Amino acid sequence: MDEPQRVSVDIEVRYKETDQMGVVHHANFLVWFELARTALCRLTGHPYAEIERAGFLLIVAGAELRYRQPARYGDTVAVACWVDRLESRRMRFAYEVRRDEELLVSGTTDHIWVDAGTRRSCRIPGLVADELRRLAGA
Amino acid sequence: MDEPQRVSVDIEVRYKETDQMGVVHHANFLVWFELARTALCRLTGHPYAEIERAGFLLIVAGAELRYRQPARYGDTVAVACWVDRLESRRMRFAYEVRRDEELLVSGTTDHIWVDAGTRRSCRIPGLVADELRRLAGA
Amino acid sequence: MDEPQRVSVDIEVRYKETDQMGVVHHANFLVWFELARTALCRLTGHPYAEIERAGFLLIVAGAELRYRQPARYGDTVAVACWVDRLESRRMRFAYEVRRDEELLVSGTTDHIWVDAGTRRSCRIPGLVADELRRLAGA
Amino acid sequence: MDEPQRVSVDIEVRYKETDQMGVVHHANFLVWFELARTALCRLTGHPYAEIERAGFLLIVAGAELRYRQPARYGDTVAVACWVDRLESRRMRFAYEVRRDEELLVSGTTDHIWVDAGTRRSCRIPGLVADELRRLAGA
Numbered sequence: 377m378d379e380p381q382r383v384s385v386d387i388e389v390r391y392k393e394t395d396q397m398g399v400v401h402h403a404n405f406l407v408w409f410e411l412a413r414t415a416l417c418r419l420t421g422h423p424y425a426e427i428e429r430a431g432f433l434l435i436v437a438g439a440e441l442r443y444r445q446p447a448r449y450g451d452t453v454a455v456a457c458w459v460d461r462l463e464s465r466r467m468r469f470a471y472e473v474r475r476d477e478e479l480l481v482s483g484t485t486d487h488i489w490v491d492a493g494t495r496r497s498c499r500i501p502g503l504v505a506d507e508l509r510r511l512a513g514a
Numbered sequence: 515m516d517e518p519q520r521v522s523v524d525i526e527v528r529y530k531e532t533d534q535m536g537v538v539h540h541a542n543f544l545v546w547f548e549l550a551r552t553a554l555c556r557l558t559g560h561p562y563a564e565i566e567r568a569g570f571l572l573i574v575a576g577a578e579l580r581y582r583q584p585a586r587y588g589d590t591v592a593v594a595c596w597v598d599r600l601e602s603r604r605m606r607f608a609y610e611v612r613r614d615e616e617l618l619v620s621g622t623t624d625h626i627w628v629d630a631g632t633r634r635s636c637r638i639p640g641l642v643a644d645e646l647r648r649l650a651g652a
Numbered sequence: 653m654d655e656p657q658r659v660s661v662d663i664e665v666r667y668k669e670t671d672q673m674g675v676v677h678h679a680n681f682l683v684w685f686e687l688a689r690t691a692l693c694r695l696t697g698h699p700y701a702e703i704e705r706a707g708f709l710l711i712v713a714g715a716e717l718r719y720r721q722p723a724r725y726g727d728t729v730a731v732a733c734w735v736d737r738l739e740s741r742r743m744r745f746a747y748e749v750r751r752d753e754e755l756l757v758s759g760t761t762d763h764i765w766v767d768a769g770t771r772r773s774c775r776i777p778g779l780v781a782d783e784l785r786r787l788a789g790a
Numbered sequence: 791m792d793e794p795q796r797v798s799v800d801i802e803v804r805y806k807e808t809d810q811m812g813v814v815h816h817a818n819f820l821v822w823f824e825l826a827r828t829a830l831c832r833l834t835g836h837p838y839a840e841i842e843r844a845g846f847l848l849i850v851a852g853a854e855l856r857y858r859q860p861a862r863y864g865d866t867v868a869v870a871c872w873v874d875r876l877e878s879r880r881m882r883f884a885y886e887v888r889r890d891e892e893l894l895v896s897g898t899t900d901h902i903w904v905d906a907g908t909r910r911s912c913r914i915p916g917l918v919a920d921e922l923r924r925l926a927g928a
Contacts, residue, residue: 391828391838392541392821394534396587396704401530402712403682407806410679414805424805425864428672436678441715449534450839529690529700530683534842540850541824544817545668552667562667563726566810574816577855588701668817670810672863677806725810 378513380458383416389451399446405481406439409471412457413485416469420507431492432501437466438486445480447473453480459512464499465489467508516651518596521554526590537584543619544577547609550595551623554607558645569630570639575604576624583618585611591618597650602637603627605646654789656734659692665727675722681757682715685747688733689761692745696783707768708777713742714762721756723749729756735788740775741765743784792927794872797830802866813860819895820853823885826871827899830883834921845906846915851880852900859894861887867894873926878913879903881922 387408395401417424424434447453453475460470466488473481491498500508525546533539555562562572585591591613598608604626611619629636638646663684671677693700700710723729730750737744742764749757767774776784801822809815831838838848861867867889874884880902887895905912914922 388825388828390821391533391824392539395529396532396534396536397709397711398534402715403530403679403686406679406682407804410805411802414802423864425862433673435673435719437719439678439715439717439719443711443713443715448839450837526687526690528683529686535847535849540853541817541820544820545666548667548817549664552664561726563724571811573811573857575857577816577853577857579853581849581851581853586701588699667809668815671805672808672810672812674810679806 380460380513381419381511382456382458383412383419384454384456385412385415387411387453387455389447389449389453391449394449399448402441402443405441405443405473405483406485408453408455408473409457409469409483409485412455412471413469416457416459416511417504419511420504422504422507427501427504428492430501430503432498432503433490433492434467434487435490436485437488439483441481441483443481445478447475447480451475459508460484462508462512462514465497467500518598518651519557519649520594520596521550521557522592522594523550523553524590524592525549527585527587529587532587537586540579540581543579543581543611543621544623546591546593546611547595547607547621547623550593550609551607554595554597554649555642557649558642560642560645565639565642566630568639568641570636570641571628571630572605572625573628574623575626577621579619579621581619583613583616585613585618589613597646598622600646600650600652603635605638656736656789657695657787658732658734659688659695660730660732661688661691663687663729663731665723665725665729667725670725675724678717678719681717681719681749681759682761684729684731684749685733685745685759685761688731688747689745692733692735692787693780695787696780698780698783703777703780704768706777706779708774709766709768710743710763711766712761713764715759717757717759719757721751721754723751723756727751735784736760738784738788738790741773743776794874794927795833795925796870796872797826797833798868798870799826799829800866800868801825803861803863805863808863813862816855816857819855819857819887819897820899822867822869822887823871823883823897823899826869826885827883830871830873830925831918833925834918836918836921841915841918842906844915844917846912846917847904847906848881848901849904850899851902853897855895855897857895859889859892861889861894865889873922874898876922876926876928879911881914
């Protein structure tokens with residue numbers, strides 16, 4: 377089993393993302409995680425928008441975040457994402473947000489594949505199954 | 515022609531809505547306007563969620579905002595909304611955001627009725643047409 | 653040791669909080685947690701806005717969320733919050749989001765008290781220490 | 791008088807920015823405008839974060855938006871920004887959001903320069919006055 381493949385996206389902090397503490401509000405990191413997850417999905421050759429049009433949803437079942445250092449307006453941060461766990465119907469993604477080398481926030485999100493028509497849990501869509509296994513290093 | 519009927523909703527400022535200037539970020543007022551608009555629609559007897567399920571969308575075609583005084587975390591503001599103009603396929607809503615008597619922000623939004631199926635412009639849904647005319651004071 | 657005191661706030665889902673899946677986007681629950689936490693802080697007799705003005709920040713160090721059922725536009729949900737753990741410099745709050753009796757989302761957030769001037773960790777401000785212990789059921 | 795200088799930033803639509811209509815919620819365009827404004831300010835040689843640290847705020851006094859076509863998840867849009875009007879204490883920025891050549895949204899925002907210490911209106915900071923005049927094509 378190989379290392380999972382990492383993708384990294386650069387995100388410029390938006391003024392709207394700061395709060396009156398003068399730092400990025402903690403809820404925004406879930407949105408940044410999602411941007412990095414979108415970039416990782418793109419590596420399967422099937423952007424998430426296309427996967428949804430094919431009738432599948434990758435819904436969020438859980439999330440964990442650990443905030444170490446604040447991000448600020450004026451910063452550009454790098455958000456890394458990789459597949460941390462891959463099961464037949466579930467996946468976990470892991471994330472690290474860094475400014476230069478400094479780790480600001482880390483976290484994971486748990487997801488379930490759902491058939492958009494029935495809104496019931498389903499297996500990983502065949503469309504991306506092999507590619508996700510490859511990205512997971514399996 | 516009577517005065518249009520006004521509805522007013524109380525909104526407690528959320529910490530997330532502040533920015534590093536220490537005041538509510540200006541984009542949030544469009545969200546607050548929408549909450550008041552939702553309350554006004556409810557007065558037709560058909561909540562907007564039900565109107566959408568009936569196959570109609572009231573999409574936003576334009577907006578104008580004038581910011582006079584900031585809102586802050588710790589404030590509860592009152593957002594008033596009324597029908598400012600009613601045409602066969604279009605409407606304009608007007609808004610005022612106040613803290614006690616002080617006017618903080620005012621604005622308008624312009625909307626077009628759209629058939630959700632065809633995504634084309636349509637007449638005001640019969641479901642709410644009479645009630646909207648009454649709310650508009652027509 | 654008694655049960656911690658629970659506070660519950662009612663939140664009407666905002667249209668802006670939905671995403672194209674037709675449900676409330678998962679990042680919004682952290683914002684709703686914060687609203688309930690604000691209400692719990694208010695029970696100390698010192699609203700969080702006042703605590704900040706007194707020179708203290710309660711920064712977020714971690715968060716965990718478990719998503720069970722979606723919330724939708726048209727829903728009003730109840731967000732309950734209580735003190736789950738209270739140490740000399742740290743606290744954990746727990747949350748449950750329900751629509752009627754149904755549990756939609758649960759979670760916790762971990763916090764550190766910080767001196768706003770030095771931005772260094774500090775003990776629970778004397779202003780609210782006794783009241784927080786009481787709320788925690790200690 | 792020359793043409794004002796235009797800056798353009800590419801923005802990838804975030805899933806969080808969509809709503810249950812399946813398109814980008816209208817409030818997000820003000821946030822995108824702000825990103826483009828930040829990029830334009832950077833052309834003065836003094837990023838807005840630095841201007842704030844120098845004790846000046848460029849607060850929003852008004853906004854106008856015209857929504858022509860929706861943006862969708864999966865799109866990358868280009869947001870253009872330029873100085874539309876420059877007075878001694880006030881400025882107006884104009885914006886266009888396009889997907890390829892198609893104009894999706896246009897708008898303007900009106901701003902007032904404020905001394906961060908006194909929170910009173912002030913003249914354009916000397917730091918950026920000449921550069922803003924040059925960007926405005928004056």
